[in-house]
Amino acid sequence: MRSVAIEGKTREELGSKNAKQLRREGMVPCVIYGGGENIHFYTDKRSFKELLYTPEALLAVVNIDGKEVKCVVRDSQYHPVTEAIEHVDFFQLTDGQPVDVSAPINLVGNPRGVRNGGKLKFNLRRLTIRATEENLPGMVDLNVENLRIGQSLRVSDIPTAGFEILGDPTRSVVAIKTSRNVVAGDDEDEDAEGAEATAETAEA
Numbered sequence: 580m581r582s583v584a585i586e587g588k589t590r591e592e593l594g595s596k597n598a599k600q601l602r603r604e605g606m607v608p609c610v611i612y613g614g615g616e617n618i619h620f621y622t623d624k625r626s627f628k629e630l631l632y633t634p635e636a637l638l639a640v641v642n643i644d645g646k647e648v649k650c651v652v653r654d655s656q657y658h659p660v661t662e663a664i665e666h667v668d669f670f671q672l673t674d675g676q677p678v679d680v681s682a683p684i685n686l687v688g689n690p691r692g693v694r695n696g697g698k699l700k701f702n703l704r705r706l707t708i709r710a711t712e713e714n715l716p717g718m719v720d721l722n723v724e725n726l727r728i729g730q731s732l733r734v735s736d737i738p739t740a741g742f743e744i745l746g747d748p749t750r751s752v753v754a755i756k757t758s759r760n761v762v763a764g765d766d767e768d769e770d771a772e773g774a775e776a777t778a779e780t781a782e783a
C-alpha cells in the first residue's frame with residue numbers, strides 16, 4: 580500500500596468554535612485514535628487531494644510538529660451542501676497489529692460473457708480488509724476473464740494473500756447477465772444457452 584505525507588500542527592484549542600475558525604482558514608480539524616492518547620491536529624485541506632480523492636486505499640504518514648505517525652483513514656465528514664472536507668478521523672498503525680481498511684475491488688480482464696454480448700453487473704465495489712501494515716492492499720484484484728453468461732463471483736472467490744476479508748463471504752461481487760445482444764458461441768456452456776432461450780421466450 581502506498582503512503583501519502585501530511586503536514587499537521589497540534590490543536591491547542593478544541594471545540595466547535597475553534598473548528599469553525601480553522602475551516603474558515605482553509606484548514607481541516609483531524610484526530611488520530613488507536614495510539615493510547617488521542618492526537619488532535621489540523622492540516623491544510625489540500626493535504627487530502629491525493630489521500631481521499633482516489634479509488635486506491637492509501638496510508639497516511641502524518642508529521643505533527645516534527646513527529647511522524649503512520650495512520651489509515653477511518654472516517655471523513657463533508658459539508659452537506661459544498662461537500663468540502665470538514666473533519667477526518669485517523670487510526671494509528673502499530674507494528675504487528677492488524678487494522679481494518681476499506682479497499683476497492685479492481686476487476687482484471689474482459690469477461691468471456693461480455694465478449695459474447697452479456698452485461699457485467701458490478702455489485703460490490705469495496706471490501707473491508709483486516710491485515711497488518713505490510714500486508715495491507717491498496718486495492719484487491721479479481722480476475723473475471725473466464726466469467727461466462729449466467730455466472731457470478733462471490734466474496735469467497737477472491738484470493739487473499741496475507742489479509743482477511745470481513746463481511747458476508749456469500750455476497751455477490753460481480754455477475755454476467757444475459758441481454759438481447761447475446762450471440763451463440765462455442766465457448767458458452769449449455770446453462771448459458773438455456774438462460775438465453777428463457778430470456779428470449781419472456782421477451783416474446
